[in-house]
Amino acid sequence: MIETSVNSNARFTTLFTPSKTSPHMWSSSFDIARFLTQLIRATPCARQRMRQQIDSYNRLMFFLSGVVHLGTVKPQPFLLCDSTATFQSPSPTVPWREPPTAAVSLDDVDLVDQSTAAAAVEAVEKTMAAATATAWDDVFGLEEQQRRHLQRLHARGVLWKHPGKEESSAPPVVFRLSHGGEVSSDGNCLFTASQKAMEARAIDARDLRRRTVRRFLEDFRSASDGEKEVITDAIRHMYSPDLKSGWGIHIVQEEKLLAKKDERESLDSAIEELMQIGMQRETAAESIYRERCLPVNDGLSWAKYMSISGSSEDEHDIITLQYTEDGLLSVDENREGHAAAFGDDIAIECLATEFKREIYVVQAHGSDGMVEEENCVFFLPHKPRSEVIEFPVFLFMKGTGWCGGGADHYEPLIANPSPMISHEKVALGEVIGLRHVLMMASLSSSVTSRSYRSGCCWASFSPFNGNGHRSLSFLSASPRRLDSHELCVRFQRKSGRASVFMQDGAIVTNSNSIESESSLKGLKDEVLSVLKVAADSDGQNQSTVSITVVGASGDLAKKKIFPALFALYYEDCLPEHFTIFGYSRSKMTDVELRNMVSKTLTCRIDKRANCGEKMEEFLKRCYYHSGQYDSQEHFTELDKKLKEHEAGRISNRLFYLSIPPNIFVDAVKCASSSASSVNGWTRVIVEKPFGRDSATSAALTKSLKQYLEEDQIFRIDHYLGKELVENLSVLRFSNLIFEPLWSRQYIRNVQLIFSEDFGTEGRGGYFDHYGIIRDIMQNHLLQILALFAMETPVSLDAEDIRNEKVKVLRSMRPVQVEDVVIGQYKSHTKGGVTYPGYTDDKTVPKIA
Numbered sequence: 001m002i003e004t005s006v007n008s009n010a011r012f013t014t015l016f017t018p019s020k021t022s023p024h025m026w027s028s029s030f031d032i033a034r035f036l037t038q039l040i041r042a043t044p045c046a047r048q049r050m051r052q053q054i055d056s057y058n059r060l061m062f063f064l065s066g067v068v069h070l071g072t073v074k075p076q077p078f079l080l081c082d083s084t085a086t087f088q089s090p091s092p093t094v095p096w097r098e099p100p101t102a103a104v105s106l107d108d109v110d111l112v113d114q115s116t117a118a119a120a121v122e123a124v125e126k127t128m129a130a131a132t133a134t135a136w137d138d139v140f141g142l143e144e145q146q147r148r149h150l151q152r153l154h155a156r157g158v159l160w161k162h163p164g165k166e167e168s169s170a171p172p173v174v175f176r177l178s179h180g181g182e183v184s185s186d187g188n189c190l191f192t193a194s195q196k197a198m199e200a201r202a203i204d205a206r207d208l209r210r211r212t213v214r215r216f217l218e219d220f221r222s223a224s225d226g227e228k229e230v231i232t233d234a235i236r237h238m239y240s241p242d243l244k245s246g247w248g249i250h251i252v253q254e255e256k257l258l259a260k261k262d263e264r265e266s267l268d269s270a271i272e273e274l275m276q277i278g279m280q281r282e283t284a285a286e287s288i289y290r291e292r293c294l295p296v297n298d299g300l301s302w303a304k305y306m307s308i309s310g311s312s313e314d315e316h317d318i319i320t321l322q323y324t325e326d327g328l329l330s331v332d333e334n335r336e337g338h339a340a341a342f343g344d345d346i347a348i349e350c351l352a353t354e355f356k357r358e359i360y361v362v363q364a365h366g367s368d369g370m371v372e373e374e375n376c377v378f379f380l381p382h383k384p385r386s387e388v389i390e391f392p393v394f395l396f397m398k399g400t401g402w403c404g405g406g407a408d409h410y411e412p413l414i415a416n417p418s419p420m421i422s423h424e425k426v427a428l429g430e431v432i433g434l435r436h437v438l439m440m441a442s443l444s445s446s447v448t449s450r451s452y453r454s455g456c457c458w459a460s461f462s463p464f465n466g467n468g469h470r471s472l473s474f475l476s477a478s479p480r481r482l483d484s485h486e487l488c489v490r491f492q493r494k495s496g497r498a499s500v501f502m503q504d505g506a507i508v509t510n511s512n513s514i515e516s517e518s519s520l521k522g523l524k525d526e527v528l529s530v531l532k533v534a535a536d537s538d539g540q541n542q543s544t545v546s547i548t549v550v551g552a553s554g555d556l557a558k559k560k561i562f563p564a565l566f567a568l569y570y571e572d573c574l575p576e577h578f579t580i581f582g583y584s585r586s587k588m589t590d591v592e593l594r595n596m597v598s599k600t601l602t603c604r605i606d607k608r609a610n611c612g613e614k615m616e617e618f619l620k621r622c623y624y625h626s627g628q629y630d631s632q633e634h635f636t637e638l639d640k641k642l643k644e645h646e647a648g649r650i651s652n653r654l655f656y657l658s659i660p661p662n663i664f665v666d667a668v669k670c671a672s673s674s675a676s677s678v679n680g681w682t683r684v685i686v687e688k689p690f691g692r693d694s695a696t697s698a699a700l701t702k703s704l705k706q707y708l709e710e711d712q713i714f715r716i717d718h719y720l721g722k723e724l725v726e727n728l729s730v731l732r733f734s735n736l737i738f739e740p741l742w743s744r745q746y747i748r749n750v751q752l753i754f755s756e757d758f759g760t761e762g763r764g765g766y767f768d769h770y771g772i773i774r775d776i777m778q779n780h781l782l783q784i785l786a787l788f789a790m791e792t793p794v795s796l797d798a799e800d801i802r803n804e805k806v807k808v809l810r811s812m813r814p815v816q817v818e819d820v821v822i823g824q825y826k827s828h829t830k831g832g833v834t835y836p837g838y839t840d841d842k843t844v845p846k847i848a
């Protein structure tokens, strides 16, 4: 029995639905807070947390099982391109070191005014720290520990040596690995991620898939019998496992079958026929699909399988049969044909061969990685069978797997190459007192002109001029500001030695080849001013989020939204630049709004330090504008105020509609036409109820879509964000004890109990009109029911979860009036206090 008991401590929990891709799950006061963070940053924490809990163990198992069982790649599960290890080998290179942690003293090089230098250093340090820290900051789905490993990996860089080439002809390269952005977590992610990681703009993900399959077929056909056998074994192991003896790693095994799209109807009728003679749908389906579909169990069927991208143009649909040791668990019939073949190790190797590039799959393990801290990043190499002609491709493997059911997810890594720092090469930086400004510059006379990426600037050298001088140009790192600033560095060719040997900010030798003190001073001044400009301009390009609570004078705003925003602020989850505006018809000043809000702000994070202070700071960021919900003019005034606060930054705007549903559309119309962002995103959160029934809900959506794109609309069902509800999925799918027991064989009945210990609380008008069934049953409780009863989704992707929920709802017998017992609560006395009955509430209309 699951009891979702709700009492006065109940927190506001949210589930939001960016409709097209439906339910993302959320949780509360923190829940609404988390929802808002995600919405603002588009990084779903709750999902992330759930993934983390489910995945870390399974990912490692999945990874190791791949390594153990796959005969086609040479598994090397431990750091292959470990920069630390390689850099320590004796070589003519300067060993790479971690950035110094001690504060830099400007004493040795203090040739400019201290305060200017200090201010600039601070600005630059901030930018640099942000650049490194944010390298993996916004990536959702990571445990803190993983994030740390990845940030460290980014900061250190990864050394890569061209396989099979002498160092002299192909010197080693250090890559900085940063996240290349999320890609949709469907079966195409290997290809979409690879396309981004390769920065292959001219080729799309589908082409990559096609070329992968073509490469496989060409090579497979020309393989020897022995090689074919190895490949076939690997394919069988993955897609047609031996269900008698193949157990050991996963408690669920999958078989893949291919159904011809044009035979789906006849397959369905055959299944129906079996059902008519009393067979259950799944057993019937299993039997028909097994009999009439193509198993993926050899090279040719693998090629057919791997060609499937989930589009209507595919020849086949993928059918997945899932088994536990007890027998059939489920049949994923993929009726809409959207499932795509997830790329496996064989596919990656083919991709590597096709492009003649090594592909490294990088994994970072979390707290339960069972490996020591230093070895938490794994590189799984996939070597091309051909020669290597280009730099490698790096992919990040982020698990979304369910109990070994597969579905690890690939995301692109962008690998920025930097040359090795050697004694022939010099970096300029510390000499001018800028600890973290790493501008590596090759002064070797063979190099005529080159660009190097530094943490906050681009620096490029011109060729030497007739006087043996060359200049260094700085460009702001921000792509929007490519205004260059010329600096004459006046390094001399003749010395052949660097003025300052520097690595990551450290001075390792003298600076006597810089011509004179005055030129150094000039250089320092100029660089400082350039960097200051760069840092300032970067600041301007930062974005800001303006959150407008429409209906700020109301119950929900006071009780839940403002406290949630404060919780977010307290937890440092709001961006640096944000403003909150309350908007409603009531007349209020900023101060009055702050007073109103302050009454409901509690330090949710149980009396933690500085709560009062934080609250004051937070309130200072809250403003109010009074206006009608259907007035363009009033929203234009709001827009003006928002702009003042946004101060020229990229503005992202969020409107939280905390108003009665009959005025949603008016407010959206005015907000979108008079107060939407011109250079950032505009998003709208819509509170329930989304209509009274299906028709009115559709009508509401249609009206909203006159003014908004679907992906701007976020619908909330806060209940799904409740921790208990979220944990249900974890309990079901990641708990090895419950997972196999969660079936009708072992559970006799399930009761969902929603018990509140308070009454209508002045909302009698609403309840009497709308009804408790519409208020909580058709949304909150049905969602819980679906989560409880659904089959394992293919992945945690919103679409997959929704599909499984829909299947549950479709297979339920509609409730009849005779099935329902309804009632109203009566007045009662407890602890000497008398609580009114439903009909005693003054706001409940009286029957004449």
Ligand SMILES: NC(=O)C1=CN([C@@H]2O[C@H](COP(=O)(O)OP(=O)(O)OC[C@H]3O[C@@H](n4cnc5c(N)ncnc54)[C@H](OP(=O)(O)O)[C@@H]3O)[C@@H](O)[C@H]2O)C=CC1
Pocket: 551, 552, 553, 554, 555, 556, 557, 584, 585, 586, 629, 657, 658, 659, 660, 661, 663, 687, 688, 689
């Ligand atoms: N309260 C809660 O716990 C929950 C609420 N919701 C939903 O959130 C939304 C807001 O709820 P809640 O704050 O309780 O609602 P309120 O009834 O408190 O309304 C919010 C504000 O809207 C304005 N307003 C109210 N009625 C009208 C009207 N007829 N015409 C124009 N403006 C009006 C008022 O502001 P002013 O007069 O200053 O303009 C009011 O302060 C609703 O859609 C509700 O269903 C969802 C889940 C829980």
Ligand SMILES: O=C1O[C@H](COP(=O)(O)O)[C@@H](O)[C@H](O)[C@H]1O
Pocket: 006, 007, 010, 011, 012, 013, 718, 756, 775, 776
């Ligand atoms: O949506 C609603 O939910 C609340 C219960 O949610 P909680 O987060 O406060 O526990 C319910 O009281 C209210 O009637 C309903 O509209």
